[in-house]
Amino acid sequence: MMRITAGVLMGALLSTAAWAEPVTLRLGHAVFEQHPIHDTAIRFKEAVERLSDGDIKIDIFPSRQLGDVKELMEGVQFGTVDMTVNSTSAYSTLEPSIDAFQLPGLIPDYEGFVTMAKSPEARAIMDKLENHMMVALGVYDGGQRHFLTVGAPVESLADMHHKKTRVAPNKMFLDAWQAAGVNPTPMAYGEVYSALETGTLDAVEINLTSIESEKYYEIAKGVSLTGHYFWPSFLLINQIKFNSLTPEQQDIMRRAADEVVEPQVMAVKDLDEQIKVHLDELNIPVVAPSAEFRAELQAAFAPVVQKYEAIDPLIADFAAAAKQLTPAAQ
Structure with missing residues (x-):
């Protein structure tokens, strides 16, 4: 009877790996x-x-x-x-x-x-x-997230205050938008269209690709390109x-x-540009926030970022690296 040694067994295993199905x-x-x-x-x-x-x-x-x-x-x-x-x-x-991947205001x-x-x-x-x-x-x-409203686009932190705004059901999102002064409303994604249509919601933080695919532009009156975090x-x-x-x-x-x-990722960036053109054709106002508005948002989000940095050193490390990023030349 042939004795199966460790060497024979290892050789058989390696041969099997080399000729894997x-x-x-x-x-x-x-x-x-x-x-x-x-x-x-x-x-x-x-x-x-x-x-x-x-x-x-x-x-x-x-x-x-x-x-x-x-x-x-x-x-x-x-x-x-x-x-x-x-x-x-x-x-x-x-x-x-x-x-860490969705800390507001960092990337x-x-x-x-x-x-x-x-x-x-x-x-x-x-x-x-x-x-x-x-x-x-x-x-x-x-897609990078922005602020979509059924009324005119928001152009300051004061414009956001108390707006009933759909956010995904995540504790950090609730913390971030409460800090910004809106009335964050967790809601299933599939309910957003009807909620905007009936006035249950005033706004939604959303990516342009979803505005397009879900046809929110049929209800929306303004998009503010806040770019607060990605999805x-x-x-x-x-x-x-x-x-x-x-x-x-x-x-x-x-x-x-x-x-x-x-x-x-860069294909999504290109798609965003195409959607902006489409929204313009539909006469949906799309506005870029002023430097002052961006500074207001950053200041509002800063305590939330600090709170989550303290939760886990991996979050702190990610945030530290993200803070070194500089915007790409346009």
Whole structure:
């Protein structure tokens, strides 16, 4: 009888890894195909399949086919879904340091977002998700957020005061907008249109891509380009699934995710410019805040930033790096 030694066993394992079977991964997300999140998924799929010569395939399931934001988060965490591109704000309940990506008033523009998305400070935060059985391959963007009103566009902090404003249900967002003097109103995304239409809401902080895709311009009367924070999303894979890949396959996944960051984010910037033109054609006022208004907002948000910096050193590190950013030349 042949004796199986440790060396023979290791050789067999290495041989198996070298001749690993092709892999197909299922990636779900919760938005329509016109959204930047879908664009992220498409760009990642194309990069992975190119770099792997087709040995790794990504099947994309958009529009909540595999679940909504919460169901996708839990699906990837527990392994019933292989991968997702999902809003970062959904994960701050698991890891508070994730709030760093949306600290108000810190990242000035899309170029700055790219810098921070590729930074060691961002990587340190993303690595925390491995404590929850997920590997974050990268962080991307769905659009810089602005202030949309059913009345005239706001042009000062005083104009914002007491406006019933929809915010996503996240503690940091509530803190930020209370500090700015608005009346922040958490509300499900799908209810926003009717709430603006009926007067339940006066305003919503939102990205231009959503103003376009959700047709909020049918109700809105003004957009103020406050650019207060971005709407990032993680590209995530279940940790057990990722560990089942060969080292070469894992490297391809990481390289593809990194390759996609800058073109995906800058494509959203280009889309914003197209939407501004469309809003102008619809006679929707789009105004750039004055230097005084920007200073007012920064002053209002500053105590909130300080509060969250004190919560976690990873947030403080991210904020310190973001404060060194300078706006890109226009």
